[in-house]
Amino acid sequence: MDRPVAERVRHELKFRLAEVVRAERITPHMARITFTDPSFAEFPSLSYDDHVKIFISPEGGDPALPVLGPNGVEWPAGAPRPEGRDYTPRSFDKQKRELVIDFVLHEGGLAAEWAAHAKLGDRVGIGGPRGSFVVRNDLDFYVLIGDETALPAIGRRIEELPARTKVEALVEVAEAGERQTFTTKAYLSITWVDRSKGASLINAAKEMALPPGRGYIFIAGEGSTSTALREHFVDQGHDPDLIKAAGYWRRGEADFDDGHAH
Template sequence: MNPVRESRVQRVRHELKRRDVEVVKVEPLGRHFVAVTFRGEELADFVSASFDDHVKFIFDDGGAEPVRRDYTPRRYDREARELTIEFALHGDGKASSWARQAAVGQRATIGGPRGSMIVPIDYAWHLLAGDATALPAIRRRIEELPSSVRAIVVVACEDVATLTSAAQLDVWQVADGAALVEAIRAIPLPPDDAFVWFGGEASIAAKVRDVVHGEKGFPRTASRISAYWKEGASDHHEDL
């Protein structure tokens, strides 16, 4: 039976806006990521209160309809009116293809975020896991964590790039989604004062959910397991 635990997570809503922006910087991050910084006066009132917020990145690829994909706001500078998004260069999806050729001066639109799930940074223990698509959120989160807490990061990605944190950081790099599930199965989850977070492919997210909530009985009130994408589908996002 899952333990009953009052949620410490705060959910807030934001006014939904679409903002026109321009690329002002493109920075490769290892072999499989690129950080693209956008600027626009309409970013003056942008709000991103949580490390796993999602904005809708909207661009024209010459098709009948604009392309829309969900991305994590990696870094925001209100004074400079700048927002940075990190793109995983995996496969040949439309957003990855856009990011590979991104150049200063290109235009795009940023929508949202609609809301934030604010997870306190003072949990004593954090498990952050996922594939390449989860790394921007993981990098943002561990940069926020204080030195008093422990964070275990489990990533199924061959190119993790730099992970910077004041927290007591333990990084597990695994080969694929199946190995990630087994790694989470092997990690003892503390019964109290801990938070579990996962982002990645839908079938792996379902297996992680079954391990964390089913096998281990860890409370849903202290976790978030999200399917960031689904094999064979476009523009997929689902919380499990």
């Protein structure tokens, strides 16, 4: 029998307080924040679309952290509960105990606002990852589609795929200045969809001709766009088991959860 295309690996859930050691602006609207903590001696992140929950105190200062009790996640009584948002481990360096996260700087977001002003020594809570969805690396091709929020996952995947793997990426960004470059041994073809020019991810994806063979399609970004794109590729006859489509945010909704993670 053929090996499964993907495998779910569960991790013990851990919560930690992590400190900012670097805060950079890699493009005008993408902040790259590097966090450290001695507890990063252990940090499981096996897949490009893993996610952690970043806990931020809306009042400023260190957020309260939950503990895992007999009834699941328990918050300390009396302390204000921080807000939690999902983010992708863009990279992790076990030796240096450093976790890198890229934050899209959009209007009106608590986490986006925090990242825009993050400075050395600021601290957030980090929960997870609770699990990893590990996709095989030996299919004929990989298609990666998404907006800026998916760019950390897409960039990580591009960089981690083995040499000579065929990968086609289609990424929607606000404008040309938001494009990123990646170093990879894979055969990468990347198309940027520029919102400022009126281009849409859905139209661009519909114009795509998939490479021949058996390939995996990863889609992430705004929820309704991800759903529409999944339907499109299923309608085109692509095996639904070879598609993962996730809603990473939804217009007008804070801390959107499409249930992908649970």
